[in-house]
Amino acid sequence: MVALSMAEAPSGDRSARARALTVLLAGILAVMALISLHVGAAGVRPLPVLADWLSGREVGLRDRVVLLDIRLPRLLTAVLVGAALAVAGALMQGLFRNPLADPGIVGVGAGAGLGAVTAIVLGALLPAGLAGVLGLHLVPVAAFLGGWASTLILYRVSTRGGRTSVATMLLAGIALGALAGAATGLLIYIADDAQLRDLTFWGLGSLAGASWAKLAAAAPVILAGLLAAPVLARALNGLALGEAAALHLGVPVQRAKRLAILSVAATTGAAVAISGGIGFIGIVVPHLLRLAMGPDHRYLLPAAALLGAALLLGADMIARVVVAPAELPIGIVTAILGGPVFLWILLRRRGLVDL
Amino acid sequence: MLIAKGLCARLGRKQVLQGIDFAAAPGAVTCIVGPNGSGKTTLLRALTGEIASTGWIGLDGADLRRIAPVHLAERRAVLPQASGLAFPFTVYEVVRLGLLGRNALSADAAHLPDRALQRVGLAGYGPRFVQELSGGEQARVHLARVLLQVWQPVLAGRPCWLFLDEPVAALDIRHQLQIMALARDFAGQGGGVVAVMHDLNLTAMTADRVTLLRGGQVLAAGPVAQVFSDTLLSRAYDCALRVNTPPPGGGAFVLPQAVA
Numbered sequence: 001m002v003a004l005s006m007a008e009a010p011s012g013d014r015s016a017r018a019r020a021l022t023v024l025l026a027g028i029l030a031v032m033a034l035i036s037l038h039v040g041a042a043g044v045r046p047l048p049v050l051a052d053w054l055s056g057r058e059v060g061l062r063d064r065v066v067l068l069d070i071r072l073p074r075l076l077t078a079v080l081v082g083a084a085l086a087v088a089g090a091l092m093q094g095l096f097r098n099p100l101a102d103p104g105i106v107g108v109g110a111g112a113g114l115g116a117v118t119a120i121v122l123g124a125l126l127p128a129g130l131a132g133v134l135g136l137h138l139v140p141v142a143a144f145l146g147g148w149a150s151t152l153i154l155y156r157v158s159t160r161g162g163r164t165s166v167a168t169m170l171l172a173g174i175a176l177g178a179l180a181g182a183a184t185g186l187l188i189y190i191a192d193d194a195q196l197r198d199l200t201f202w203g204l205g206s207l208a209g210a211s212w213a214k215l216a217a218a219a220p221v222i223l224a225g226l227l228a229a230p231v232l233a234r235a236l237n238g239l240a241l242g243e244a245a246a247l248h249l250g251v252p253v254q255r256a257k258r259l260a261i262l263s264v265a266a267t268t269g270a271a272v273a274i275s276g277g278i279g280f281i282g283i284v285v286p287h288l289l290r291l292a293m294g295p296d297h298r299y300l301l302p303a304a305a306l307l308g309a310a311l312l313l314g315a316d317m318i319a320r321v322v323v324a325p326a327e328l329p330i331g332i333v334t335a336i337l338g339g340p341v342f343l344w345i346l347l348r349r350r351g352l353v354d355l
Numbered sequence: 356m357l358i359a360k361g362l363c364a365r366l367g368r369k370q371v372l373q374g375i376d377f378a379a380a381p382g383a384v385t386c387i388v389g390p391n392g393s394g395k396t397t398l399l400r401a402l403t404g405e406i407a408s409t410g411w412i413g414l415d416g417a418d419l420r421r422i423a424p425v426h427l428a429e430r431r432a433v434l435p436q437a438s439g440l441a442f443p444f445t446v447y448e449v450v451r452l453g454l455l456g457r458n459a460l461s462a463d464a465a466h467l468p469d470r471a472l473q474r475v476g477l478a479g480y481g482p483r484f485v486q487e488l489s490g491g492e493q494a495r496v497h498l499a500r501v502l503l504q505v506w507q508p509v510l511a512g513r514p515c516w517l518f519l520d521e522p523v524a525a526l527d528i529r530h531q532l533q534i535m536a537l538a539r540d541f542a543g544q545g546g547g548v549v550a551v552m553h554d555l556n557l558t559a560m561t562a563d564r565v566t567l568l569r570g571g572q573v574l575a576a577g578p579v580a581q582v583f584s585d586t587l588l589s590r591a592y593d594c595a596l597r598v599n600t601p602p603p604g605g606g607a608f609v610l611p612q613a614v615a
Contacts, residue, residue, distance in 0.1 A: 012447030012481030013465065097441035238455050240441040244405050249504070250428025250456025295442030 018299035021292060025306035029079070032313045036075050037067065039317050046071075069212070077210035078316045079309040081275045084222045084267035086308020087229050089282020090289075090300055091267075092151075094236035095260045096158070096169060099290070099345060102283040103268040106173025108150050109279075110180035112265070112272040114187075115146020120198050121187045136217035144221055144269030150176050151261045207275055207316050207330055218274040225266030226305060232260050233297040240295065278331050280338020281308050287345055311337075356380055357402065357414055357516065357547060364401045364408035371397040372408065373571040379564070381514050381547040384538055386558045388551075389568030390592050395551040396436065396520055398568065402549065403433045403518050415514045428456035429508060431516035432501035436524070438493070440485055446472065446496050447481035453503035471499040471506070476533055494525040498534060502541070509546040517541055519550040523557065535561040555609040559583060567591050583607045 037046040044066045053059050085103075092101045092108070103109050119142030123131065126138075134141055154176060158169035188199060235256035238246030247253050271278070285308045289300055315333040322328060359377040363370065371394045379385035387395045401408035404419055404427065412419040414430065422430075432453070440449065450468035472478055475495040480488070485496055498519075505515040519538065523531040535557055538548045542563070552558045558565060559579050566576040569591045575582045588596045588609060597610045 011465075011469065012445035012483070013451075013468075014445065014448070094441075097439070099442065234455055237452060240444065241449075241452065242435075242439045244400075244435060245433075245438060247405060247424055248403065248428065248431075248433040248501075249452060250425040252424050290442060294448060295444055296448060 014294040015296065015299065018293035018296065018303065021289075022299060022303045022306065025303055025310065029306050029310040029313070032310045032317075033075055033079070036078070036313050036317055037071050039320060040066065040071060044071075073212050073215050074207055074210040074316070075313070077207050077215050077274060078312045080215070080219060080222050081207070081271045081278065082281060082309040082312025083226060083305035084271040084308075085278060085281040085312070086285035086304040087226055087301055088264050088267040088271070090286040090297070090304045091229060091232065091236070091260050092264050092282070093286055094232075094239060094297055095155070095257065095264070097240060097242070098169065099287060100283070100342075101169065102280075103147070103151075103264060104277065104279040104282060105342075106154055106169060107176030107180060108147050108154065108173075108264065108268050109272055109277055110177040110184075111150025112143040112147035112269040113277065114180040114184050115149075115269060116140075116143040116273045117184045117187045117199060118142055118146070121191045121195050136213060137221070140218045140221045140270040140273040142269075143273035144266050146180070147269035147272070148262060148265035150180065151265050155257070155261060207319075208327060210274075214274055218270040221266050221270035221273075225263045225270070228259055228263040228266075229301045229305075230298075232256060232263065233301055236260070236297040276331065278312070278334050280334045280342065281312060283345070284338045284341045285311060287341065356416070357412075357549065359402060359410060359412045361410035362398070362401055362408055362412065363410055364397055364406060366397065366406075371571050372401060374410070375568075375571075375573055377402065377566055377573070377576070379516075379547055379549050381516075382542055382545050383563040384542045384548040384550065384561050385564045385566065386550050386552045386562040387566050387568060388553075388555060388558055388591075389574070393568040393591075394571040395568055397571075399433075399518055399520050399549065399551050403431065405433070414516070425456050428504065430505070430514065431518060432504035433518040434498055434501045434520060434522055436520045438497040443484050443486060445481065446477065446483050446485055446488070449485050449496055450481075450499045450503055453500040456504075467503055467507070468499070471503040472496075474502060474537060475499045476530065490525045491527060491530060494522075495530065495534070498522060498537075502537070505546065506541070509541065509544045512545065514545075514547070516547045516549065519548065521551050521553060524553065531557060555583070555588070559607040559609065579607060583609065 034046070044063050046067055049059055049063045049067055089102045092103055093099050095101070116139050119139045123138055131138065154169065154172055157172040158165055188196070191199060235246065235251045235253075238249045238251040239253070239256070241249070243253050285304050286300060289303050289307060293299055293303065312330070312334070315330050315337065319328040319330045319333045357377075357379040359375060362372050362375040362377065364372040375398060377398065387398055389395050397406070400406045402412060404412070414422065447468050450471050453471070454464065454467065469478070469481060472480055475498050477492065477495055477499065480492070480496070485493055488496065501517065505517060509515040517538070522538070523534050526534060531554070538550060539561060542548050562579050564577060565579050565582040567574045567582050567587060574591050575587050583598050585597050588598065598607050599610055600607055
């Protein structure tokens with residue numbers, strides 16, 4: 001072991017470690033997924049059922065419903081939402097060149113929420129043709145639009161001449177969040193009883209309502225956002241040096257920024273639409289990964305998707321287990337894990353004291 | 356050739372560049388000098404396409420503004436006055452960013468950052484974090500990054516440009532000399548160097564040609580011996596300056612005169 005590390009010249013290149021960690025994270029996610037299929041109130045064991053199913057034997061209706069209609073969609077929802085939240089955080093931090101930028105903290109989540117609530121309450125006013133085209137996708141798409149508008153406004157307000165003011169960003173985020181919250185409140189006020197029921201289910205900040213239908217509605221939007229991320233990796237690496245330096249390195253800065261904002265809005269919006277407000281994944285995951293493998297976005301973004309998915313799966317299991325057979329809203333679990341990490345980042349970055 | 360004609364640029368409401376003609380040749384070091392606020396940095400930023408400007412800018416015969424960023428990045432690198440860094444990159448990783456725009460990298464590309472670090476006197480600094488280095492060391496890390504971006508094409512005989520905005524402002528005298536020697540070296544390989552400079556003596560030692568700015572206009576441009584005269588420099592900087600020629604080497608050096 002010593003000889004190995006002696007033989008390797010200390011070059012400061014962390015890409016080999018980043019690749020190894022990414023493989024490890026993929027393994028962890030796979031194990032977590034298996035465990036998550038296992039954990040639940042019904043006491044169904046997934047492996048024997050799967051073996052039965054593969055060998056053509058009859059699978060009990062109860063086993064099938066629990067595994068295929070309850071646990072599997074919930075598992076996939078947690079994976080997608082966790083990946084989306086973590087990647088959205090990493091993208092936003094790269095775009096704003098700041099490790100504290102997170103969609104949940106700077107009002108983008110609230111904007112996406114406003115979009116979702118608008119769709120639920122006012123969706124009936126849409127022309128039938130448009131509503132028909134969007135169908136189930138209406139809420140995720142509206143959440144995407146809300147997140148997109150708030151990211152755009154936030155960027156315009158807090159960035160001037162290629163430089164982002166952290167103080168302005170955080171304060172503008174508070175203002176945007178408050179505005180979106182007020183508008184959301186207004187919509188809830190005028191909502192009728194049936195809509196209120198939808199809103200309550202939606203706003204739980206939970207994966208409890210996961211279903212194939214909801215997953216099918218949000219997955220395309222999330223996947224579109226996630227697929228844009230690798231394209232942005234090199235651009236975000238360049239942007240870490242500032243906009244001018246990125247331009248000189250050959251990054252098409254304006255195009256990259258526009259795509260990053262769209263991708264943040266798509267991932268955040270659809271994640272919010274499917275699971276309500278789940279906080280701190282977007283700030284904790286990229287931060288831990290930067291410590292472990294460095295800030296190179298070519299590795300950070302895929303690893304963030306994996307770790308985000310694994311972390312949300314874990315949080316979901318905790319939420320399901322600690323007060324079983326009832327369950328905690330998962331947002332509480334992520335906040336308990338993430339709040340201290342956020343404070344820790346604040347304390348480590350002493351420079352922020354002089355905002 | 357890098358040629359600008361009738362270049363005008365404004366920052367906010369202020370017209371900073373007022374009809375500048377500028378020329379720099381490959382294989383030469385061209386320095387831009389002038390007092391604070393004379394438009395040196397703005398001129399450099401306009402010449403690199405970083406800020407909007409009017410007038411003609413031609414890079415090796417092509418309209419600079421029509422060259423896509425990714426192609427421009429293969430032909431010229433820019434060292435800004437100050438470089439920020441948002442995340443904890445290692446020195447190696449920052450220098451490697453110089454190759455960001457390249458799609459196809461040769462097999463030995465992994466060693467190129469180390470070689471660039473050697474050139475700026477930072478051999479072995481690869482694993483350290485940039486934010487932990489002194490200001491002068493950080494400046495040299497970024498210099499290694501921009502050198503890496505265009506050094507290989509120059510060696511391959513392609514026209515390449517290095518734009519330096521006060522490359523030695525943060526450095527001690529030994530590293531000032533080292534960096535200017537690097538600039539000379541780059542020009543010696545056939546590359547073009549355009550540098551904004553404050554130190555007139557270092558400029559006199561390094562530059563082939565000088566453009567002297569004052570109030571957003573060109574006061575004089577030409578070989579050092581021609582531009583560095585008592586009258587021109589005193590007028591440009593609005594204070595009494597005397598240019599002497601010392602016996603060894605024969606270059607010009609500039610002495611400030613006590614205010615009468």
